[in-house]
Amino acid sequence: MSFVIFIKRIFHRVYVACKAENDVPVGVNRTWVKYIEKGEFPHTKRFFSVMRCNHCEDAPCITICPTSALYKRPDGIVDFNNERCIACKSCTQACPYDAIYIDPETHTAAKCNYCAHRVDVGLKPACVIVCPTEAIVAGDLDDPISKISQLVAGNQVTVRKPEKGTIPNVFYIESDNASLVPNGFLLVDKESGVTSSRVVQAVKKKFQFKKRVKN
Amino acid sequence: MLEEFFFGGLSGGLFVIAVAADLLGIKFKQFEKFARMTSYLVLPVLALAGAFIAFHLGKPERGILFPFFFKNYDSWLVIGGWSVGLAVPLVATYAALWYYKINATIRRVLGVIVSPILGFVSFYTGLLLSGAMFVPLWSQEYLPYLFLNSGVLTGLAGSGLMYVLYQNFGSSKSEESSGVLRIIGYAIIFFVLVELFELQRFMDHLSSNPVKIDNSGYFVAPNGSVMAYEYVTQGVLAPWFWWGIIGLGLTIPLILTFIEMIFNKVIQPYVDWISGVKFASILSGGIILRFVIVWGGELKAPLTVIPQLNQIPFGG
Structure with a gap:
């Protein structure tokens, strides 16, 4: 299961929907909406970017979790079981996206789990349902006729920190470094000579390769 | 977090030193008291x-019941947890064999067999951190060896300090103590030099901006190690690194050991005090080493601000 996020359509309410749906306590977030202001006054625009668990194919949080409280479901969702979590905080260090937090009420690790409880009964995640502009599209990339597959195939998409090799499953459309990196740093180091577009091409190539293998 | 790394490393070091002293005690009887006392220290520290x-x-209740919860044997925390769990009864048995003076041969054989497990406890503290592979400072290549060496060095210092205190306050002072302290001094010089060498190699590695090709082979990604190097040696952690680890933890003990050896006759009346300061200095350096490594791990590559710490503006 994957997400596609349209940067220029996103609204702040996805964050509120996520908080309400999952009873996320004050001070922590499963979905964090970054505000990006561009241009010079009076010609300014504000965009929003959504940062969350990337439900990586090769998720380092699953590898490091001693109790297997973090696990990958057969449908690809990286879910967690707070009945097993000992809150050793290894996963918070292992995640390159800083997407995992310790819930101040349960004292266990938590993160976006793709609203697995909704998916199990055939519903879409809360952030998808609430967004009036359909800025977030959720679905199965293994299904070639799904909307998300067509969006990923037909658009210039990017992912966060592709160089980490985790194969993230949250794809961004119309994004730039300011919207992908929390403090707006460059996606990759200048010294390596790897530009953003090359990174994206490589991710897409890799993704297509994986799909061919599956087929 | 740094406390568990320090005491875990220290317990491993203490046990290895206790067994080494026990074996030395076969030929040099003055080591027996030192070995016995050190073996009693391991269990409380562990x-x-x-x-x-x-x-x-x-x-914590789930951590204590770890055999029921630890399932992922790819995780170093599980492997380390089991090694600590295994070490506790073995260390207790070893101390009991000393206490009841049951059989020296069985005790020594047990000690030699268990030493690798306790050595691994020191070693694994480095492996545990390096499991978070996107933290540039937590290098799997260097940290485990650095922590193992530091564990043995702090083990020497911990046992030496207890020995000096025991000699001065716990019982009548024996003439044998200077011989034991001299051998500890030689060992300290060796392990301090090894640690300085390891630190120099580690920092060289970080400052050389190593690039690595990721699993896919597509990306040559800098891992932020230069940032980590600057953070530790020139940034916020620099005073802790230079004054704490290099100065207090390694240089001062080295100088004091040389003073003990060169001016042996002149300083004889104060030798226990000087040794005590040296051992305390090594222990402080060991704690500071863990402090620097743990807090240096705040820096990920590339440097990002944790989203949860960013303030979301109102309105808009």
């Missing part, structure tokens, strides 16, 4: 490390 690990967890 228990302290376990207590700190438990308090660090959000769910």
